[in-house]
Each structure stands twice: as structure tokens, then as C-alpha cells.
Amino acid sequence: MSKIKKIVRSNVMGFCMGVKAVMHKVEEQVELNGNTDIYTYGPLIHNPQVIEKLQLQGVSAIKSPLKGDGGTIIIRAHGIHPEKRKNFVDAGYNVVEGTCPRVLRSQKTVSQYSRKGWFIVIVGDKGHGEVKAIVGCADKYDVILSAAEAEELYLPEKTLVIAQTTLSKREYNEICSILERRKPDIKIIKSICPATSQRQDSLHELTSQVDAIIVIGGKNSANTRRLHLSALKSGIPSWHVEDVCDLPDDIYGFETVGITAGASTPNWVIDRIEAALKKGI
Numbered sequence: 001m002s003k004i005k006k007i008v009r010s011n012v013m014g015f016c017m018g019v020k021a022v023m024h025k026v027e028e029q030v031e032l033n034g035n036t037d038i039y040t041y042g043p044l045i046h047n048p049q050v051i052e053k054l055q056l057q058g059v060s061a062i063k064s065p066l067k068g069d070g071g072t073i074i075i076r077a078h079g080i081h082p083e084k085r086k087n088f089v090d091a092g093y094n095v096v097e098g099t100c101p102r103v104l105r106s107q108k109t110v111s112q113y114s115r116k117g118w119f120i121v122i123v124g125d126k127g128h129g130e131v132k133a134i135v136g137c138a139d140k141y142d143v144i145l146s147a148a149e150a151e152e153l154y155l156p157e158k159t160l161v162i163a164q165t166t167l168s169k170r171e172y173n174e175i176c177s178i179l180e181r182r183k184p185d186i187k188i189i190k191s192i193c194p195a196t197s198q199r200q201d202s203l204h205e206l207t208s209q210v211d212a213i214i215v216i217g218g219k220n221s222a223n224t225r226r227l228h229l230s231a232l233k234s235g236i237p238s239w240h241v242e243d244v245c246d247l248p249d250d251i252y253g254f255e256t257v258g259i260t261a262g263a264s265t266p267n268w269v270i271d272r273i274e275a276a277l278k279k280g281i
């Protein structure tokens, strides 16, 4: 028997601007071309339900041009290494730009400064698609992620620092203050996207209104995992679920339940989970 009396949705949750825009581009392409030869450059977003839906629509993820007559390649919000983009153009693909405008801005900044001979420090995760896309615009560069690396890093005369857009502001500020101490004239670009902190701040407000929290999103979504971690840190019982089947029985023992979702979680998954919570067991 469910005790849930009230479900409170976080004020800011789900798709961010960049993901919303690229999803719209995919829908447009499917409408225009049916399901023929439409690809995304790597998995479009870190969400299994969306990836499955795309596969059912005939849209698959590729990392290099396939043998044949090309097709349409949709660049995901994380962007693409310029050389990889060129490979698709050379192979005759119609390239649809899905790179988030914020990531495009970082790529342009890095290209401009690199052309003038600057050394680029990218603060982010080396393996992340966005970092790979930014690295592709740099000539001389290094990628770091920790304060210890910032202490050791080689810093030539003209150095620019830029962050992966989804990095936490606190981590970036800590690293930048070390670099500024070591090199006061270092140029720092404020490239962090507010989407992540807006979802975190909104979750923080939610914790004062509810008895337990459900965080919705792909298990492979870093920003969803961080939301879950923050919810746990607040001391409120919290679970990270991908879909209805992951809802724990314990959640039905709370009267007021909060829900939030990562930037790659579609509304229809959020709605489905809210409906299941309302229905109870």
C-alpha cells in the first residue's frame, strides 16, 4: 500500500537547451528522409531509452564514415573533432550541425588563440566527447582535471585556460586559482554552462520540501549521477532510476517524494515515472 500523498517536481530538470535542440534536428531529419541513412556521430545522448527509440526509427550511431554512398550525419551536442568532421564531408555525408552553441563557442575560442600561438589548457575529462572536440581545435595543449595537475603543469608565456562546459564551477575555480597564482597573467575563459548548476540548485531547494528523492536518468549520465550524489549528501533517502522498473518498493513508504532528472532525460520518461509513483503498488 502506497503512502505517497504528494509528488514535487524540481523546478529545473530534464533536457538542457543543447540536447533539446539536437533532438529536434534528429526529428526533422527523420521526417525529411524517412529512416534512410541517418546517423548520429556516436550515441546522441547518455540515455538508453532515447537511444533505443532512435534505433527503432532507423537512426544509428557511427564514429567513422561507412562504406557506401554516405548519408546524413548529425553531430551531437558535445561536438566533433574537426578532422572527424572532415572525414564525413570527404565521404559525401550531409553534415547536420547539432553541436551545442556553447561548445561551438569554446571550439572557436580555442581555434582563434591557437592560430596566434597560444598554449591551451583544457580542464575536463580527457575521454569526454566534448573535450575531444575542443582538443581538435588546439595546436599546443594539455588536458588536466585535478589541482595536483594544475600545480605541475608547464605554463608557457601565452596560456589560455578553458573548461569542459559541464564541469563543476567549484572544481574549475579551484584549478584556476592555482594557475593564476603560478601565472598571474594567464587568460581564463568562463566556459561553464549554467545548465548543470541550475539543476543542482533546484535539487537543493527540493530537498527542503520532500521526504525522499528519485533522480531520473541514464546510469551512464555523469550529470545525473552527480545529482544523485548531491541528493544523498543532503541526507535524504534518494535513488537513481533509469525507468519505472528501477523504482524501489521503499519509495512508497514516504509521504512527499521529490523528482529530478539529468540534462539528457526526456520528459516522457519523467512523466512515466511520475505516473507510476502516483499509481503506487
Ligand code: SF4
Binding pocket: 016, 017, 018, 019, 077, 078, 100, 101, 102, 103, 165, 166, 193, 194, 195, 196, 263
Ligand atoms: S549542458 Fe550546456 S553546454 Fe552542454 S549541451 Fe547542454 S546546454 Fe549545451
